[in-house]
Structure formats: C-alpha cells, structure tokens
Amino acid sequence: MEFTQFHPTTLYHPKGHNFLISESVRGEGAVITDTRGRPFMHKYHEKKDLAPRDIVTRAILNELLESGDKFVLLDLSPIGKENIPKRFPNIYKTCLQLDIDISESPIPIVPAFHFSCGGVMTDIHGRTNIERLFAAGEVACTGLHGANRLASTSLLEAMVFGRIISDYTIANKDFYYGFKFPEVRDWIDTGIIDIIDPALIKQDWTYLQNIMWNYVGPVRSKKRLQRALIDLRNLQEDIENFYRDAKMDRKMVELRNAIQTGAVVAEHAWTNRDSLGAHYRID
Template sequence: MRHNAQLSSDFLVIGGGIAGLTFAIKAADAGTVTVLTKAGSSEANTAYAQGGIASVWSVDDSFESHIEDTLRAGAGLCDRAAVETIVREGPEAVRELIRLGTRFTRVETGGPDDSELEYDLGKEGGHSHRRVLHAQDLTGREIMRALTEAAAARPNIRTLENHVAINLLVETATAGKPGACWGVYALDRSTHEIRKVISRATMLATGGAGKVYLYTTNPDIASGDGVAMAYRAGAAVANLEFYQFHPTCLYHPAAKSFLISEALRGEGAILKLPDGTAFMKRYHPDAELAPRDVVARAIDSEMKRRGLDFVYLDLSHRDADFIRRRFPNIFKRCLSFGYDLTKGPIPVVPAAHYMCGGVQTDLDGRSSIPRLYAAGEVAMTGLHGANRLASNSLLEAAVMGRRG
C-alpha cells in the first residue's frame, strides 16, 4: 500500500447518495467538486429506498399537518425549528429533483381531460395525509438515476468510485478552538493506494451504520464510516442511541433482510399472526399505520410472547392487477422466493433500518468543525428525534443537500 499524488478541488463530497449528489450539483455552480464513493452509486442507501419522499403536495394537505406528524413520530425529541424548515422547503426540493429528471409515478386525474396526469401520492405510517411521492416501489433507484446523470453532465464534478474514506484532514486545535477540515485520506480500492484529497469545504454524506447489526435493510457499505471519522476528528455527535427498526422485512434465509415497503401498509396490507388474527389494533388506534417504532415493537412483542420466528403481512385482499402495478419490484422479488403477494400473506420481521442520530449540524449543514459539513443519514439536524417519520429521510437529504 503506497501513497499517490494528492488531488484537490474546491468542494469534496464523501458519499454518493441523494444528499451528496444534490450538494455536488449545487456546488458545481460555485467551483470544482470531487465526489468520493465507497462503491458505485447503485449501492448508496438512497438506491434501496422503496417507499418515496414525503412532502406537502396536495391542496388537501398542509405544512402544519406534516410538521405535527413529524413531531409526534419523534416522541418529543425533534427540534421544532429543524422540522418546520425542512418540511416547508420540501416541495421546492422535490420540484428540483423533478427538474433534474426524476420521474415520479403519475396517474390520470379522472377529470374532463383524461390525458391529464397528476402525481400519485402514497400514505405511510404516522402520516395523516397522502403525501409520499414515489416511482412505483423503486423511488430511490429512480432518484439516483436522475442525480447521477445530472452530476455526470457537469464537467467540474469528478467522481472517484471505490474510494474508502479513512480519516479527515483536520488542523490541530488551538486556543480551545477546533481546527478546520481540509479534506480526507482515502483508499483507492482498485489500486490499493492512499490518496490525499484536499478541499476548501468537505461534505460528509456517507449514510448510516446499519451493518453494525446482524439483520439490517442497509447495503454492505453502510458501516458508519462517516460518523466515526467525524467523531475521531472531534466533531459533536448526538442521538446515536436512536436506531430505527423497519417493521417489515421479508423473512427468508436468502433474502438478506429484503425491505417490504411501508407503502404496502399504506395501501391496506394487514399484519397477522399465523392463525390469521390481526393484532395491531391492540397496540395503536392507527393499527398498521402507526409510527414505525410502535409497529416494530408490536411485532417483536408478539414474536416473543408466542415464540414465533416471524409474523405475516397480507395484501392479498387487494386487486391483483393493482398489486403488480403498484409494487412491481417487491412482487417479483417475493415471487422469486416463492411468495405471491396477490394470493396470500408473506412472512416479515423487523430489521435495523435508519440511524436517527449522527454528526450534529445546524440548518446549513455545518458541523462543530470549521469547513466540515454533513447531510443525510450521517447528520443529526433534529428532524427525526427518537424515531423517523416514514419517507422523511429522502426529504431531509434533498433539503439539506440544497442548504449545505
């Protein structure tokens, strides 16, 4: 392993998901950008997001409703200023994704002009209105396609794939003040060389740490590198004890905790015991659409009390064509494991899903270390509190990537 010549740019982005690429595209208007990714962009946590991005979009919805839903899900530990800012800037962040080429699912309005289309809005746990824009059940993949193409079209964005960030380059603290960040040491996995990447501003957008758990919905690269580097460098971190478990992952030895989107429950899927008994009403009046922490704990409780390895999720009472059209990827993946969503229930269990804490930042993405910024799952803005509201993750990443 040897050192290679150093690289430099005005801005450095560590991570290639929605937060990192949104920031990179914006920063490219002000200078040169280097994007380091641990693998290819298809492995970013964003690409695994199925459900969608939550934003006030319908005339029947309101910012106040989305704010209250977020605060309620966060169990009293959200920062209200962060919630209000991110929710209110959500629609413009979504419009920017659309301008950059994201194709969210649209449906006919049923009005006098049958050719007129509007965006299809899903409803998920903890939400009081339909406000989740989605691209069928592959929303993250579609957003990554659009952002990757938009970034590639900008000549002053350089992407270095298969580079593992090792340590931030931080000045020695003086007079009790933290030293500034000037880039990172990174391992080029293809050549086994260490590169020094220098920048005037560094954006951490490395995602979460799901792989510290045995069962997680996250890809293998989600190993907490960003928050660990920031902590070693002296950055303030917060709320790391709050890790969200997604209630429904497919229970199958070969499925690698394949995520079963909350959108299924939004479209009427029911959680059942092996004898067919629905149980969520005993835990929360919103039943399957209660906040994720409530649903995950309810499933865990039933499994432990009854000695079960899993519970069932049943959407088979809905029209088969609707299921195949609305959830084509989930339908095909389940079918490959021998489960037909249109004909019967599928086995599900909770799994580690989302890091609610992280590197503490203000609403411009600034960490406690000068010139070091953070956005997306690696950051802790105060939006999520103790439990993230469904589909607020892509919302936060899109908004904070623009604000950084």
C-alpha cells in the first residue's frame, strides 16, 4: 500500500480545479520552469523533463521548497503556438475555460496523487481472501504494477482482470451463482445518537489530506511517518467514537474508510525503509 504514484503535472488553480496535464505535452517538447521561466530539470536527471514521474515530482517539490512558490510552470512554447490547440485540444479548451490560454502563456502546475499500486490483494483469478469477493481495477493489488505503474496500464489491468474474473466465475458457476447473502440485521437505535456535524466531517477530510500529503506524500522520512501515524491514530480514535454513536451516513462511512486506508498506507510506508518505485524515503 505504500506504493502510491504521484503525477508531476496537475493544473494549479486557485479555485482548486484538478486537471491532469498529460505527459505527452512534455513528450512534444514542453519544458518545466520555475515561476521566472528558468528550466530546472537538468539539475535532477539526464533525461531532464522526460525523467520518470517520481523524479520529476520530487524535483518540482524541491524547487517549490527552495523558492517558496506555490507552483511551477509548464512552458508549451517549444511546441509552437499554432500546433498547441491541434495537438492538445482538450487541455487547450479546459485551460481556456479557466482563462489560461496555453498557446500564449505557461500552465501553472503542481504534483498530485495519481494512482495506488497497492490495494486488496488478489490471486491470478482476482480472488481475495474473502470467499466470493473479487477485486479488479485500482482497488486491487494483482501484482501487475509492481512498485510503480507504467503510464496507461491501469485501464488495461481493470479490463483484463474483469474478464478473468468473469471467465473464472462462469467456469465455476455452481459455487459462485445463486449464492444468498445472510440477512443484515436492522439498525439498533440506542437512543444516544450524535448529530453528524458537516463542518467536522469537512475539517477531518482536510486534516487527513494534509497529513497524507505532508507526511506520506512523494517524499517520506521516519520523522514524517512517525508524525503521520500519531495524527492518524488520533483521528481514527475520534472517528471510531463518533462512528459508534452516530447514525450511519455515507459521508461518515467514506471518511472512516479513508482514514483507515490512509493509516494502512502510512504503516506500510513506515515499515518499508527501502526506496523503491513509487515509495521514496529520504532517510
């Protein structure tokens, strides 16, 4: 679960419009620069802007740390003003809607979380350790991606494993079809029910996101992970207490699941001291 891939080039926008700027833009010649227009990737890797995702991500974060800026720039001018709308119509249109004309000016970018290589462990048939529960797609850990994912392989993985699972259940249909789930008991109303305060849920999400980004993000260390584990345990304790006394609600369940998932990622990152693929520790 510690193998979490970050994408180096996501649109930075004050109103928080998340939008991924494809790597193919750099493939066509776009260059990452600081806010003064100075390229910096040559300092980090011989392939410069075409270095692997994790290296570009860390380079950007390092530059941001040194400069104190909130974003760096992706300069598309080497592609040629007239080619940009033709080669990248979606990126061009989306940015234009946000008042950024990428044929005239560079795109403000920051790295962002992108893909989880780990997940629910499956075997080659997509089976998990819970009978009749299969997993396919990003939620699954089939082992296909190893410690880092190659671009454009996750949709393929989801389709391939979806097909494998379908074939497997059809081949074993006597076991898998016609199964009836045990009846779920009704909610027991104890009378001591907390009202879920949306402000608290929102704040907990922000807190969780900050913990994960700052301490379990692209650059990890013993101290950062230690802090993450302490903060996540506190958050987990709070939410568990709240969870017991509050009436089930989708937002609440999602928050609880997210905290649990974050804690598993942090624990695995803590345990694994070797930097490999999408898991990077400075110590």
